[in-house]
Amino acid sequence: MKFLKSPACLSIAGSDCSGSAGIQADLKVMQAYGVYGMSVLTALTSQNSKGIDGIYSVHPLLIQRQLDACLSDIECHTVKIGMLPDSKSVLRIAETLQRHQVKNIVMDSVIISSAGHIMCERTAIAATIKHLFPHVLVYSSNIMEAYVLVQRALGHVPFALHSFDDIQKLVTIIHKAGPKFIVLNGYHVAYNENFEITSMPTANSFTINLIFDGKTFYVFQKPYDLLHSKAVHGTSCSITAAIASNLALGKPPIEAIQEAMQSIECALLNTQEDTSSINRSAQLFSKIKPSCSPSNPIVTFHLRSSTATTELHSSISSSKTKL
Numbered sequence: 133m134k135f136l137k138s139p140a141c142l143s144i145a146g147s148d149c150s151g152s153a154g155i156q157a158d159l160k161v162m163q164a165y166g167v168y169g170m171s172v173l174t175a176l177t178s179q180n181s182k183g184i185d186g187i188y189s190v191h192p193l194l195i196q197r198q199l200d201a202c203l204s205d206i207e208c209h210t211v212k213i214g215m216l217p218d219s220k221s222v223l224r225i226a227e228t229l230q231r232h233q234v235k236n237i238v239m240d241s242v243i244i245s246s247a248g249h250i251m252c253e254r255t256a257i258a259a260t261i262k263h264l265f266p267h268v269l270v271y272s273s274n275i276m277e278a279y280v281l282v283q284r285a286l287g288h289v290p291f292a293l294h295s296f297d298d299i300q301k302l303v304t305i306i307h308k309a310g311p312k313f314i315v316l317n318g319y320h321v322a323y324n325e326n327f328e329i330t331s332m333p334t335a336n337s338f339t340i341n342l343i344f345d346g347k348t349f350y351v352f353q354k355p356y357d358l359l360h361s362k363a364v365h366g367t368s369c370s371i372t373a374a375i376a377s378n379l380a381l382g383k384p385p386i387e388a389i390q391e392a393m394q395s396i397e398c399a400l401l402n403t404q405e406d407t408s409s410i411n412r413s414a415q416l417f418s419k420i421k422p423s424c425s426p427s428n429p430i431v432t433f434h435l436r437s438s439t440a441t442t443e444l445h446s447s448i449s450s451s452k453t454k455l
């Protein structure tokens with residue numbers, strides 16, 4: 133086993149030939165964090181900022197061979213998982229990661245691309261929940277993919293997403309399936325002052341990103357106008373790759389997640405809005421500066437039987453968080 137001077141991180145993901153998401157995004161983010169990036173390709177895609185027009189899965193045996201090649205040779209601190217095209221690949225990956233006793237697994241939910249393309253077979257989701265979720269340390273997703281994941285896993289979700297309470301229910305269902313930490317980013321979802329999801333955002337609407345560790349919700353609240361138009365293709369891959377890098381650097385999970393969210397958010401805020409989305413993706417990677425200072429205090433509250441919204445209202449007023 134070879135030990136590198138800088139910590140190493142392995143990304144298991146699909147290729148985005150246009151360079152904004154998937155393996156390409158992960159390696160750029162890892163480089164920005166000073167972490168040595170390795171890659172295991174699960175699928176080739178032909179895509180660009182307009183959408184995806186082709187997906188070709190890598191044979192599960194070759195996925196396993198890539199994994200064995202890396203994990204048997206180089207000490208790897210964190211594994212980041214992205215696109216998993218089919219259930220056979222999921223099974224091979226789960227078996228290989230367990231055989232190599234990989235501990236820090238960070239998973240990005242890749243079910244539907246930001247352009248609306250389905251990225252995996254239906255059976256891959258059930259296989260992921262059954263074989264990978266019990267070993268996942270951090271599961272990171274946007275709200276809609278988290279909802280689709282639960283929908284595909286249970287066959288239905290017994291509630292629609294109307295408010296922050298519903299988001300809380302969604303997160304606790306996912307947590308019960310195995311991942312120790314859940315990260316939900318919600319740049320595209322607007323809430324009104326009653327913490328209800330609204331399709332008609334106003335100047336007072338806000339977005340919520342959150343972390344859940346099984347006991348505590350860490351809530352990050354930002355004005356909706358600030359970020360929803362800035363989040364680009366590859367944003368969630370970048371957040372998850374930053375979390376994986378921080379864990380490889382030895383940060384404890386909550387710190388690793390919080391720093392990653394802040395760094396990617398700062399980088400997004402520094403991109404120029406008047407350029408095309410591919411230009412903003414390109415800017416994103418060049419603007420990532422790890423340890424970017426927090427732009428907003430966080431609100432935390434414990435999971436209790438009272439409704440989350442009531443808890444959130446009082447937490448926010450007592451911490452005097454500015455919207």
Ligand SMILES: Cc1ncc(COP(=O)(O)O)c(N)n1
Nearest residue numbers: 146147153154245246365366
């Ligand atoms: C290979 C690959 N992996 C992940 C994504 C998701 O990224 P996004 O949701 O930003 O489209 C993607 N488009 N392509």
